[in-house]
Amino acid sequence: MARVCGRYTSTSTLEDLAQVFEVDDVRAEPMEPRYNVAPTVPVYAVAITRAGDEGPHRALGTFRWGLVPSWAKDPSVGHRMINARAEGITEKAAYRSAIAERRCLIPADAFYEWQRRTDAAGGPKGRLPYVIRRGDGQPMALAGIWEVWRADPEAEPVRSCAIVTTRANELMAPIHDRMPVILEPQNWAAWLDRDTDPAAVLAMLKPAPSELLEAYPVSSLVNKVDHDGPRLIEPLPDPPTG
Numbered sequence: 046m047a048r049v050c051g052r053y054t055s056t057s058t059l060e061d062l063a064q065v066f067e068v069d070d071v072r073a074e075p076m077e078p079r080y081n082v083a084p085t086v087p088v089y090a091v092a093i094t095r096a097g098d099e100g101p102h103r104a105l106g107t108f109r110w111g112l113v114p115s116w117a118k119d120p121s122v123g124h125r126m127i128n129a130r131a132e133g134i135t136e137k138a139a140y141r142s143a144i145a146e147r148r149c150l151i152p153a154d155a156f157y158e159w160q161r162r163t164d165a166a167g168g169p170k171g172r173l174p175y176v177i178r179r180g181d182g183q184p185m186a187l188a189g190i191w192e193v194w195r196a197d198p199e200a201e202p203v204r205s206c207a208i209v210t211t212r213a214n215e216l217m218a219p220i221h222d223r224m225p226v227i228l229e230p231q232n233w234a235a236w237l238d239r240d241t242d243p244a245a246v247l248a249m250l251k252p253a254p255s256e257l258l259e260a261y262p263v264s265s266l267v268n269k270v271d272h273d274g275p276r277l278i279e280p281l282p283d284p285p286t287g
Contacts, residue, residue: 050127050128050156050157050158050187050208050210050224050225051083051084051127051128051157052081052082052083052156052157052267052270053082053153053154053155053156053157053187054079054080054081054082054153054154054155054156054157054277054278055076055078055079055082055088055089055152055153055154056078056079056080056154057152057154057184058075059071059073059075059076059089059105061184062089062091062105062152062184063105065152065183065184066091066103066105066150066152066186066233067103068091068103068104068105069102069103069104070094070102070103070104070105071104071105072104072105072106072107073089073105073106073107074107076089079273080267080273080274080275080277080278081267081270081272081273081277082110082153083110083270084110084111084123084124084127085109085110085111085123085124086109086110087107087108087109087110088107088108088109088110088151088206089105089106089107089108089151089152090105090106090107090108090149090150090151090152090189090191090206091103091104091105091106091149091150091151091152091186091233091237092104092106092147092148092149092150092191092237093237093238093239101238103237106204107204108149108191108204108205108206109123109203109204109205109206110123110127110205110206110207111123111124111125111126111127111205111206111207112126112127112129112139112140112143112190112191112192112205112206112207113126113192113194113203113205114138114139114142114143114192114194115142115192115193115194115195117194120194120203120205123205126139126207127207127208128207128208128209128210128225129143129144129190129207129208129209129210130209130210130211130223131209131210131211131226131247131250132211134209134247134250135243135247140190140207142192143190143191143192143207144190144209144246145239145243146239147190147191147192147239148188148189148190148191148236148237148239148246149189149190149191149206149237150186150187150188150189150228150233150236150237151186151187151188151189151206151208152184152185152186152187153184153185153187153225154178154184154185155176155177155178155185155278156176156177156178156185156187156225157174157175157176157177157263157267158174158175158177158217158220158221158224159172159173159174159175159220159221160172160173160174160175160219160220160221160262162285173262173284173285174262174263174264174265174267174268175220175260175261175262175263176260176261176262176263176278177216177217177220177224177258177259177260178258178259178260179257179258179259180256180257180258180259185225185227186227186228186229186230186233187208187209187225187226187227187228188208188209188225188226188227188228188236188249188250189206189207189208189209190206190207190209191204191205191206191207192204192205192206193205208225208226209225209226209250210223210224210225210226211223211224211225211226211250211251211252212224212252213252214252214253214254214255214258215255216255216258216259216260217252217255217258217260220260224252224253226249226250226251226252226253227253227257227258228249229253232249235249236249261280261281261284262280262281262284262285263277263278263279263280263281264276264277264279264281
């Protein structure tokens with residue numbers, strides 16, 4: 046199947062996100078609500094910073110979506126690394142340092158996934174987009190990793206991130222075979238803390254309970270990255286059956 050979680054929504058205000066994620070420091074500039082966040086654009090993420098002797102702080106900042114490893118020759122490599130598969134993540138050169146030391150939470154109000162459909166003969170019948178979101182309406186905390194890249198020692202740093210994905214739960218399985226890792230509040234502190242035992246970190250990389258989420262089909266408007274607005278998440282009036 047195609048890569049998972051290639052679009053999502055970011056509609057909560059900066060103030061609301063700061064409260065939900067209990068951040069100590071807001072470093073991001075406010076962005077307009079976005080209903081079609083696509084790879085390579087600036088996104089919000091929560092990470093731990095260590096400034097001087099003040100100790101670790103939970104900060105809400107802006108990152109580029111698409112991980113650029115510090116050793117990359119060119120930032121364009123981030124186009125191919127918007128997701129990091131949980132399976133073998135500690136062994137992949139692009140991810141093993143970040144999963145060990147630079148983990149983040151990527152707030153999302155919903156994400157999109159496309160269901161491949163077939164006709165009666167089993168032939169391709171296009172793809173139907175779905176919205177997946179928390180049933181209680183709260184923002185989701187997608188498990189993320191982040192990196193810093195510089196063109197040279199004097200250049201401005203590029204802070205980038207990727208969403209960690211895992212196998213689908215029962216709700217997602219009919220739509221796609223994978224989904225982003227969604228972390229519950231009781232796991233946020235441990236996920237962000239670089240001193241958390243590696244085994245405990247890997248144990249968090251599992252599908253969210255199906256009962257946490259809801260999913261419904263939407264129109265193909267979301268297929269084009271230049272489309273935006275609340276209409277993208279409106280339920281499809283007459284979804285196909287079968």
